[in-house]
Amino acid sequence: MLTCNKSGDRMVVDAPNSNGPFQPVALMHFRDVAPAEQEKLFIQKLRQCCVLFDFLSDPLSDLKWKEVKRAALSEMVEYITHNRNVITEPIYPEVVHMFAVNMFRTLPPSSNPTGAEFDPEEDEPTLEAAWPHLQLVYEFFLRFLESPDFQPNIAKKYIDQKFVMQLLDLFDSEDPRERDFLKTTLHRIYGKFLGLRAYIRKHINNIFYRFIYETEHHNGIAELLEILGSIINGFALPLKEEHKIFLLKVLLPLHKVKSLSVYHPQLAYCVVQFLEKDSTLTEPVVMALLKYWPKTHSPKEVMFLNELEEILDVIEPSEFVKVQEPLFRQLAKCVSSPHFQVAERALYYWNNEYIMSLISDNAAKILPIMFPALYRNSKTHWNKTIHGLIYNALKLFMEMNQKLFDDCTQQFRAEKNKEKAKSKEREEAWIKIENLAKSNPQLQHDQRKERPMVRRKSELPQDIYTTKALESHRRADDMLTTHDGL
């Protein structure tokens, strides 16, 4: 029989052959006991699985008992999957307790560099050593939650705010498999426990705030955003004020962080979902994106362009008109970018039918903004592929309205000529000054013969204090004496 004599504490099994306070015993299989006894056995197995084993500092310890626990967990997964009416009321607290004991732990500090230096493509995440057991605990808990017999009304006594808070803290785990399970688990909890929803959202907000404004480090942002995506997708209309604030104060600032690449697809999905729910949010969203537009980080710029195109795919024409001018001014800069991927990605917008129809409806405003950037780069950009794309963009503009295009061309040439005239004027002014200077009667005429430039060692003025300080300087070694034992 297994005893847990300390509630809530972590318990580790003593080394085999020691006279410990408890001896783990392999319990019977469910199939070998009468149905009336199964509930009791179930509770025993659950409690047995509250014993924790060391996988990290001593991986080869207690191999037999690790296997017993693994088998018990596995058996329980099967048991609740294939049997009905086995999740009875006494089971709930045991399951929740077992999960809590196994899972809620302080995550080890990361051995990988944090924040922006962590490259998700290069650095290997530190995987959880106890995964053989943890995986089954997650699996079991998930089946438990998803079982048709699961009753949230009973479970809510045990799955409460503190539980959820500790669950959320685990999202910072470096092990992606763990985060995947956590994601699904929290998703199910959010779905079933209506009373916890507000709390979960608030706590997630706090995690994001801390991430954006304090640490810029958290491994689970992508998973949390994925859950939020499914929540946003289900928002009722009209959107609550709380959700709009969430978009503006949390989701948009998430674009600022350096490690955006880790979670950008999920973030973009959330933003687009919001706009599909309420198109009046378009203007603040687009203006915020333009405000946070990366100025020196080109891969991030490409991500922003991806997101912007997705937003434009669903934008209402009336909203488009509100943001078109600042938007295309930014696009003009992107098209001129010497980074070829940025320029390419921006130019590829012209291959989007819906964007083209939006532009053609507003060509009179947009073409004068885009034209100079396009036309200038058709000559000066170093990349040949870009030339081809610029040609396409210009050609499409021409097809929209020939006269507008011609007017822009004429204006461009006029501006260029003005610039040329101005620079010529400037040069002439300089020559005039030079000539004036040459004809100055005070100018020494025996400087007619050009003396070769001789390099003279420059002599610095002496400062008495500096000289003294340099003379009296002694090295630290000379002044400090070493003490033994320090």
Add this chain to the structure above:
Amino acid sequence: MDAFKLMKELRVNYEQEAHYLPRETGLRLIESTTEDDSRISAKCRDAKVEDVWSLTSFFGYSTQTFVLAVNLLDRFLAMIRIQPKHLSCVSVSCLHMAAKVTEEECNLAPPVELIRIGQCRFTASDLCRMEKIVAEKLNFKSKAVTALTFLDLYHQIALSHCTDGKEILSLEKLEAQLKACLCRISFSKAKPSVLALSLLRQEIHAVQSEDMLEIACHIQRHLKITDAELRLWSERVARCLSDYSSPECSKPNHRKLQWIVSRRTAQNLHSYRTVPELPTIPEHCWDESESEDSCEDVMSSGEESLSSSLGSDAEGPYFPLHLRRQHLHA
């Protein structure tokens, strides 16, 4: 050039212009052809001329190059029947030939560039051969009298007679309008001198200058252009220009063009749209009764909110009492 010399120049060109006109029968044949795979139609030619204009604009060639290219193209098409699949090669050859005689060497785009940007399917050697064929058939050396020649002369004449001519009459604008007309094959039937005069009169009418109108009449008398002919083409030009000036924008077709991007960008494009795995969780209108309270608490820290928002969901201690007791017994 002084006024007298200009008028003389005008006469000389007027006498030569007939040599450079495309054969009318040939043009009519093209105009009457319906959409067909074996013959060039008017629509086909017009679309190709627009492509030539796109290339002209892209490479920064002058309007003169364009007008000359179109002149060569129309003359060739009116003389020789070609298959539509060769039209691209012919038009780009004409453009290149025109650019060689008009543009400066340093601004000339190499044939390979023309082909690449124009997204053409033929090679540089094809282009070279076609140029030779066109030059031979048209007996082209370097010159042609086109509507632009006349437009230029008319403009100079007008300027020499009016002191503030430059502000009123913009040659650049006239050139753009000429280009718009040349994009329609019907205007290739017009005599260049008449077409140019029609354009001039149209613009003079727009700026409402009496002096200029007088000059235009003077030119008409000098060249002995009939009223009937002038009126005919003026009407057509007016219609064309009103279409051209319309603020309506048509939706362009991006599919006709090739979109070549680098491998990295191409990969990026396709892998971006992620399909969400988690099913949607619908929001119930009655579930978030606490959301009003938590709205203000959005900025608060975790500990604070834990104690304050234990509303209807008041949770007990983590390990309920009965569980603790059970542990002691087992």
